[in-house]
Amino acid sequence: MQVSVETTSGLERQMTVTVPAERVDQDVNSRIQQTARTARIDGFRPGKVPVKVIKRRYGPGIREEVLGQVVQESFYEALQQEELMPAGGPSIEFKNDKEGEDFQFVATFEVYPQVELADYSSAEITKLKAEVQDADLDQMIETLRKQQAGWEAADRAAAEGDRVKIDFEGFIDGEAFDGGKGENMELVLGSGTMIPGFEDGLVGAEAGAEVELNVAFPEEYHAENLKGKPATFKVKVNAVEAQVLPELDEAFFEKFGIEENTLDGFKAEVRKNMERELAQSLKMKLKDQVFGKLVEINEIDVPSALVDGEIDNLRRQAIQQFAGPNADLDPNMLPKEMFEEQAKRRVTVGLLIQEVIKANEIKVDEDRVRSTVEEMAETYQEPQQVIDWYYGNKEMLSQIENLVLEDQVVDQLLASAKVSEEEVSYEEAIKPAQQETAEESAEGEDA
Incomplete structure (x- = not known):
């Protein structure tokens, strides 16, 4: 078996492997003989099918299987011989697979880099x-209380941290746009759920109020057709709700599985x-x-x-x-x-x-x-x-x-x-x- 290796670029190697015809032909003939002993073909008794018939009918497929096996074996042998460590599977191209001639293929693959560690x-x-300071602990407990918080109607203007229920519709250049409408949506003011200016514009609004918001979509907005566009939202505030934090009692502690x-x-x-x-x-x-x-x-x-x-x-x-x-x-x-x-x-x-x-x-x-x-x-x-x-x-x-x-x-x-x-x-x-x-x-x- 002959092997030559060329560095094509950076870590890529192109390895040409030539396998003697005798090795391929020997494997092909051996498999044909095995097939002849078991093949069933009309007109012939089992095990009595002439080799030339087997070769004519099954030869191409058998040769293809043998070449695949030879590629696997010889590629591994060539890597060992050339002391190469591939970083991925090779791309294989047959250069010569004619019967009776030396079999030749080219394997293209990358190798691991040679690393010399810097000081x-x-x-x-x-x-x-x-x-963890006491203030950090207190803040965390407040966060946990907020996660378990409830809401109750507030008979006052909305403040940051309140939850409002709203109907809204957005317009660009006076025209409504897809995805810009919602009904009875729950929104916590200050949560950053909506685009800049939307939530701020609802602070101070009471239940039943109708508010018109003039805002602009961010330049990095996910919808291409809305990036940086000025928009007007007509909003109806259906309800204003205040957050109700749970007491630090046994019922609250049990929710966290505290013994x-x-x-x-x-x-x-x-x-x-x-x-x-x-x-x-x-x-x-x-x-x-x-x-x-x-x-x-x-x-x-x-x-x-x-x-x-x-x-x-x-x-x-x-x-x-x-x-x-x-x-x-x-x-x-x-x-x-x-x-x-x-x-x-x-x-x-x-x-x-x-x-x-x-x-x-x-x-x-x-x-x-x-x-x-x-x-x-x-x-x-x-x-x-x-x-x-x-x-x-x-x-x-x-x-x-x-x-x-x-x-x-x-x-x-x-x-x-x-x-x-x-x-x-x-x-x-x-x-x-x-x-x-x-x-x-x-x-x-x-x-």
Whole structure:
């Protein structure tokens, strides 16, 4: 078998493999002989069909099967011979498959990049620190009360935080537009549900009032035909309702499954959950920062096959998140461009993590795996059942092991980085990274 490899571009390789005719013909003849022993053809006794008849009837199909098998075997052998690691399945093109001549095909594929890790000691990492203060706990309890709140009619003008029931119709240049009409819609003023100016314009209105609102659709509005357009909404306020918060009593505590139905017990449980959420958020922000710096100082090519695979994963996750796990929707309906940047970063981070693991010979810490599983199990009513389930499920346990390995990589990188600490509020600490980025962009535009 002869093999030649050409680098066509970046990580793409084009490998030409030539297999001696004897190897192919031998396999073809062997299969024809096997077929002759079992084939049933009218006019011939079983096992007595002449080989030339078998070859004429089944030969092309048998040869096609043999060539497929030869491609699989010889491609793997060629990879071993050339010490190549493909990052995805190959594209195969037959160059010569004529009977009696050497079989030749070309395999085009991408390989994993060769990575030489940059020195991480120059990385500057800011480790955020925060605590749950009493004021944070009080605010969380108020949030929980609002989630369980009821509504009652208010004989007064609407204020921010009130709920109004409205009929409305929107007009652009005096003409009603599709989707701009609603009846008896419930709207909490200040919720940001409607476009800017709509909710503000209803503050001060009483039940029975008819209000005309002159607003404008945002430039980034999802409907192309409405972006940036000025509009007039005619609104009738059918009702004004005030929010009624529940009392902090046993009935309220029971809704959260608190064993100790007292205010102190409830506060202790809420604080515990807040501290767990805070620790997880700080950990994730630190990990994102560490891996972000790792990507920044290590510029590597990433195989498009891996990026495409990750895009498919993100598409499926998006469908499950927004339409449910049993949704019968084609993930490919979501544009590839929506996920391309995120997928590329994930692949890049994954490749660099594997390189750090290999370079530092990091092995998964089984004690950390156990403590991670136990920590996750604490949030369930029967922790031991959850622990047993993880340790009885290899796939799920493997996911935990991968998370722990990531944590170990973070520790390894932090050990050589320049790390400083910064005290932040609980609210800032738990704020999602995407929200922080959006707020920073808005501040930049305001400046």
